[in-house]
Each structure stands twice: as C-alpha cells, then as structure tokens.
Amino acid sequence: MFYLIPAPLHRATLRLVYALRRRLRHLTKLDLAGVAVLLTDAEDRCLLVRHTYGPQGWAIPGGGMRKGEDPANAARREIREELGCEMEDLSCRLVVKEELSRSPHTAHVYTARPIGTPRADLREIADLRWFSKAELGAAHLTRLTALRLEELGFHNSES
Template identity: 40%
Template sequence: MRRLVALYLLQRRLWRILRPRTRGVKVMLFDEAGAVLLVRHTYGRTDQYLLPGGGIRPFEQPAKAAAREMREELGCGLADLVFVSTHISTSEGKRDTVHLFRARVDGAVRADGVEVAEARFFALDALPGGVSPATLRRIDEYRGVRAVSEAW
C-alpha cells in the first residue's frame, strides 16, 4: 500500500512537469432504488468520496473503458449504459478529458481493495460528508439544479 501511494505522488509530480494529455471515464452508477455509488480510493485524497472511474487505454472506446473499470475495481457489470457529457480537468497537473456515463449496476458491488478502499450507495438527498466538489457538481447537474459545465 505504501508503495502505491509513493508511486501516485511521483506520478503527480511528473504530470505537473510534463502536462500530459489523458482520457478517462467516470460513471454515475445507480442501484434499483436510485441511490448513487460513491467510492473512496486507497491513494490520493482517501478522505473524499468520488464517482467510480479510471483511465481509457490507447484505442479503447470510452464506453468499453467504463465497463472494464467497473468490472476491475468493483466486480460488477453495467446495465443501460448511457453517455452523459464530456469534461476537462486540469486539477492533477495533466490535461484530462473525462467522459461521464450513467448506468444501473448489474451484479454485486465489491471494492477491489487495491485501488478502491470503499464503495457504497447513497441516496441523492443523503450524501455523506467529504464528497468531492466535482462529484457534487455532476450530481447537481444530474438532478437538474445546476447547468452542465465543461470543467470537471
């Protein structure tokens, strides 16, 4: 675990210098009751709840990346996957294009323990403290109480 954190910090320093272009996905994953899945990672801001997601491999389509990331990190499939929007993030020092999707969970959710420390569903009107500002923006956009912004 310490090694993963050290590698993450080194990667962030390199990103600030090199400013690479990356592509990623995030998924607003809902259960049958309409609760949204939020995760806490084992690296970075481990105190924050985020939408699950990850990187897009070279030549991989964003929808395929979304399904792969949910399988790898949460052990579940996706039903009714729908593209929502594209956003730009520069918060980690890189130039990241984030493709946001919405889906229903298919199967049991289990945090992998390697990248994801915790994965829980929350009612939209009962979110926990510590939700990242970007995640709150996406949820507000979904609920229609905020206009969609290009910035992540």
C-alpha cells in the same frame, strides 16, 4: 497480474504511483483521458467509493483510459476491475474538457446500473456505499465528485 502482489503492498504502491503521476503531469502537461461511472439503483441511490490513494472522501468510480481505448470499454473495464461487476444501460452523459493536476484532461462521464452486487476490491477501493440524494449533503465528497454530481443533476452542493 497485480493480484499476485499482497494487498497491503499493492495499496502502498498505488499511493506512490498516484503521487508520482501527479508530479509527472505537472511537469509534462500530458493530455490524458479518463472515465467516471455514476452507478444508480432502483431506489435512485448512487454508488460512491473511497479510494486507497488520492483525495480523501467519497468518489465516483472510474479511472484512466488506455491509449486508443474506447471510452465505453474503459468504463466497463474500470467497473469490472474495481467493483467486480458488469453494467447495463451504460450511457455517456458528459464529455468534459478540464485541467487536472495542471494538465489537460478529458473526462467521459457515464451513468449505468450494476449487474450483480458491487464489491470493493480492497486494493484500489477501500469501501463503497449507496447514497440517496438526501444523504449526499452530509457526505464528505471529493471536490471533483461534488462537481460531477451537480453536472449530472444528481446533487446540489448548495442544499
């Protein structure tokens, strides 16, 4: 349904909703959950995205879980919506209890391989790029992405 809205208006709405959601989380301290999927290819590169909203920098694709949604199904939905592809070898690697926007958050972190060619939806995702481990040191990663890549053993921010 959101694809009926022109892309520029959709992107502006996402930025507004993101800011409002952060403020709401600060006030209500809602306990939320989300998923992140580190997609890798045969060359052991990882796919990172740039969002049209939120922190600037390269990020692991993913998003929020719906109430009662299975984390693996949420991961599949988010990748399908944002990158237009399916996945194989989906594996939950981490479940992290943390605080985001001063609210409790549970992150379900997966690894997988894409089926087909991922494409930026140009609504939530402005750009995407495959990174080798060597290229990650020079990449402008979001704070959370650098942390997740370290937790997964894919990147060491000290190097």
